[in-house]
Each structure stands twice: as structure tokens, then as C-alpha cells.
Amino acid sequence: MVSKKLSHIKELLAEKDYRFTPQREAILHVIVECQHSHLTADEIYRKTKEAYPEIGIATVYRTLEIFETLGIIHKFQFSEERALYEFNPGYHKHYHHHVICLRCGSISEFNEDLLEDIEDAIARSTGFSIVDHSLAIYGYCTTCQEQQEQTDSGNPAKPADLDEE
């Protein structure tokens, strides 16, 4: 299954005359392994460094850009902070429905297409040809709600900045 993905990705790269270098393979490995997390470029850099210590941050950014144009990963920008990257297992159109806790920073995802009706309504009323959409829901997760009840000045459930795993 992973090897099927791998050969498909090699093809995708080859189609555009991109090479499948060990650096790109190492980065891909990190992204696939952490496919349920949203990683920053720096996190990907540091994790890739474990397997490939010589790698440079510039290579990571260049690779992520290529992977994004090929649809291998998705890039998100929820706030003014750094972008987050995530593996896109199916290479298909991806609905970005994210539920973000304002206290602990955790991000959960909904992949169902909840917005078909809304898209249709907007397309009809504006003539817009819709390609994609992005929905972010902000609030408080159950854990943080509980903690907030207990100690109104307490600490978040998880540190908002998940710098290290």
C-alpha cells in the first residue's frame, strides 16, 4: 500500500521531470508517517534530519512546494503563524474542514463534504465557478472546556505550541 503510493508519487514527479532524490524520499517518509498531524515546515525539517542529517531547510521548502503543486500534500494557513502541511493520501479534491481549539491549539478534521448545498447556492447566486473551499471552525474542545470549568485560570489541556512531538 505504501509502496503503491511510492511508485505513484515517483511517476508524478517523473511526469514533470522532477527527480526522486533521497532527500525527497526522506521528506515524503516523514509526511506519510505523520499523515494525521499537521506539521510545520520546521517540524518536517527536524524530523527529516533524524534520517538524513545533511538536509537543509531550503530543500524542505523547495520539496514541499513541489509536493503541493503535484497534489501530494496540502498546505494550510490558519493564522498569521507558519503554514501547516499534511499528506493528501488520495490526491483527490480535498475539503479542508478544520476544527481548531482556541485554548490548546489542537486541530481535528472533517473530510465529508458538508458544504455541497452552500457551494451550489453561492455558485447559483454569483455565477462563480467554485474550485475548492476551506472551512475553519474555532471554539473550545471538550478537554479544555472541562479544564476551564475546574480552574478558570488553569493551563491548557496541551501546550498550544507543539514544537516537539
Add this chain to the structure above:
Amino acid sequence: MVSKKLSHIKELLAEKDYRFTPQREAILHVIVECQHSHLTADEIYRKTKEAYPEIGIATVYRTLEIFETLGIIHKFQFSEERALYEFNPGYHKHYHHHVICLRCGSISEFNEDLLEDIEDAIARSTGFSIVDHSLAIYGYCTTCQEQQEQTDSGNPAKPADLDEE
């Protein structure tokens, strides 16, 4: 009406021991005048400079931050590029439904709450306490669709970078 807004804003500032300086007034003026556009910090800076040439960019950023915490303006981050700011006339909870053309960069808005049902469904299934949400729809506006049909390599309807009004 504007004066009513103004006194209300003065109150909001005073409540938090913020002062109503001429710089803040000038910035507010720009934001209210352009309340149907999404302005970058730099655009606000340059427009404010017309009325108040001595102003510095740092003051603009500091003022925008204060205005945002008071709910006077809203700040958006659609991409990795700079943030956009917009006046929030009602100071109420604001639904950010933006329709963004991928070709000319124009941004239109829907202020109806299209997502109540979806919010309810997510709250029920996850226990999340939802505070706000942000929806961005990406596609092509009618003008750009027409232009794309005519000349498949033509120019966008409007420059994507609206540096000057």
C-alpha cells in the same frame, strides 16, 4: 451615524485605558471609509499617511491589534501573504464567508450565517463549544471565466495585487 460610531469607539478604548490619539483617529477614518474593501496593513499605513504624514508603520500595526481585540475590526489571513483588515460595523459576532477569485484576486463577502446547521452538527458530534468560523470559497468570478474563454492565455480582469486603489 459615523459620530455615533465614533463616540462608541472612544468608549470602547477608554474602558480599557486606551487613549484616542489623532493617529488612531486617522487610522479609524481610513478603515471606516474603506469598509467595503479588505485592506492590508501597508495600504492602511499609506492611506493614513495622506492625512497624517508623520505616522509610522509600527503605530499602524499596534493600533490594528488594539482595534482587533476590541472587535472594531476583523483580521483575515487567506494565504501565506499579508493579513487583511476590515471594519466590523456592528461589533457583533461576524461570519466570515469570503468568495475569492483565483485569477483576479477579488474578494466578495456573504454575511448571512450559512453554516448554522453545520455548526450544530459539529458541536453535537464532537462536544466542541463553537465560538466562530471562517469559510473561504475559491474559484473563478464571472468576469474571469469570460476572459478565460476568450483568450486562454489572457490577462486577469483586475490585477491580483491591488497595491493602489
Add this chain to the structure above:
DNA sequence: GTTACTGCAAACACTTTGCACAGCT
């Protein structure tokens, strides 16, 4: 008279780029 605010410039964080060398194919 306090205290918050300002403008400047320097610092900042994240990301991109120029360059000479290395390595696929």
C-alpha cells in the same frame, strides 16, 4: 504629573533565492 503612545530603527520569524558544487539519468 502620570501613564500610555509615538516614530524610528533594529530585531524577528518564516520563507525564498543565488551560487557553486554534487548527483541523477
Add this chain to the structure above:
DNA sequence: AGCTGTGCAAAGTGTTTGCAGTAAC
């Protein structure tokens, strides 16, 4: 052999901060 990819360091961009002077309250 040729062209793409790499690592480094330097540059770039948008935003924030330290500081000494200034102005609102």
C-alpha cells in the same frame, strides 16, 4: 555530459519590539 537538485548563507517579506522622547488624560 547535461541538467536538476542540494546545502549554505544571505536576502526578502511582513510584523513586532526596545527605546527615548511626546502627548493624552
